[in-house]
Amino acid sequence: MELTIGRFCCVLLSLFAGLASGLEITSSGPTSIEKASGQSVKLDCQFNLAPVDSGPLDIEWSLISTDNQKEDKVVILYSGDRSYEDYYAQMKGRVHFNSADPKNGDASINLTGLKSADSGTYQCKVKKAPGIRSRKMLLIVMVKPSKPRCYAEGPTQEGKDIVLRCKSNEGTNPLQYSWDKTSGGKLLPSSAVLDPVGGTVNVRNASAGASGSYRCIVSNRVGSEECTLYLNVTPPPNTAGIIAGAIIAVLLFLIIIAIILFCCCRAHHRKKYEKEICNEIREDVPPPKSRASTARFTVGSQRSSLGSMSPSNLHEYALKPQYDKIPSDEYERPPSSAPLPPPTATRMAGPNLSRMGGIPVMIPAQNRDGSIV
Structure with missing residues (x-):
């Protein structure tokens, strides 16, 4: 009986020894690795096999899901050689x-070619029946900060509060900002307040001594970038002079507008007046003078008609007063010029008148006023 128990104990000890000397993962490196995006990384998983591990070898790398309700994602697999x-x-x-x-x-x-989406917990699982071993590693892919932008916020005048800002649009947190002055005393102004998380420098009650070149450095655990800024603190502007200049400019503008309107109104009234003058009818203008040629033609016509008259008609014509005659140009001459004698009818001799069949008639003499003498 004692011999049987001894043999059984030896079998158990040999079995435990075989299990202890089976499949083992020997990697002892860090289980957490930080890398920058774009870089490469090696996830170490070394193992040893035991003679008792006689089954087929299977190696599986998977990305463990952060959600317990989702399955792990197999990344790479080795099976069946x-x-x-x-x-x-x-x-x-x-x-x-x-x-x-x-x-x-x-x-x-x-x-x-690491990406930020590659971050996570990776598990290496080695199977060779009857041995099974696994190892987990945490990979953190960090994004290097992008080149920041430096600028001044607010009026850069003496006596004002000036804020210097530095901002990087990309980069894995936490990001750290630092400022320094690269010109002059190379020290930030005594009134400057630095915010390393927000990346700002508040220069209170800025003076001319705050002018100069500044540098901002943004960094995280995988890299850093920087930018520079030149700050020029200027004296405050002459507000009274600016206001006076603005008032003068407005007045000059109004004067010019008034002059233009005055000229336009004057030109409009002048045009309207000329148009009324052209359309006005003058009633006090005397009629135009008759031409001498017309009067001469009329007198000549009377003379010609006188020669063709019969003795009876000639007697009636002789008895007509002088008022029936058409006035000529001599009655329109000014008083200073001497009047010319009125035209007289051509006298015809008695024999000529008898030859024409007319009867001689004695025509009484008349004075200048046309009365019979």
């Missing part, structure tokens, strides 16, 4: 086994 490196679409072409033959004890993988 074959590697499956394009198993995860988001890491296709960027993940590879470190060794060409992982069954030799190197299950490490290399990730290239």
Whole structure:
């Protein structure tokens, strides 16, 4: 009986010894790695096999989901002496086994072209029946700060509060900002208040001594960038002079507008007056003078008609008063010129008148006023 118990104990001890000497992961590096985006990283997973591990070798790398209700994502797989490196679409072409033959004890993988989305907890699981071992590693992909923008906020005048700002649009938190002066005394003004988290410097009651070049450096655990700024603190402007100049400019503008309106109104009234003058009818203007040619033609016509008259008509014509005659130009001459004698009818001799069949008639003499003498 005692011999049987002794043999059973030996079998158990040998069994535990075999299990203790089975599959083991020997990697002892850090379990948390920080890398910058765009870089490469090696996730180490070394293992040893035992003679009792006689089953097929399977190596699986997976990205553990932060949500317990979601499945883990298999990144790369080795099974049946074959590697499956394009198993995860988001890491296709960027993940590879470190060794060409992982069954030799190197299950490490290399990730290239890291992205911020690659951050997470990765698990290396090695299976070779009856042994199963796993190792977890935390990968943090940090984004290097982008080049910041430096600028001054507010009026850069003496006696004013000037705020210097520095802002980086990209970068994994926490970001740290620092300011220094690169000209002059190379020290920030005594009234400056620095905010390393917000990236601002508040220069209170700025003076001319605050002028100069400033530099801002933004950094995190994977890199840093910087920018420069030149601050020029100017004297306060002459407010009274600016107001006076503005008033003078407004007055000059109003005067010019008034002159233009006055000229336009005057031109309009002048045009209207000329138009009324052209349309006005003058009633006090005397009629135009008759031409001498017309009067001469009329007198000549009377003379010609006188020669063609018969003795009876001639007697009636002779008895007509002088008022029936058409006035000529001599009655319109000014009083200073001597009047010409009125035209007289052509006297015809008695024999000529008898030859024409007329009867001689004695025409009484008349004075200038037309009365019979």
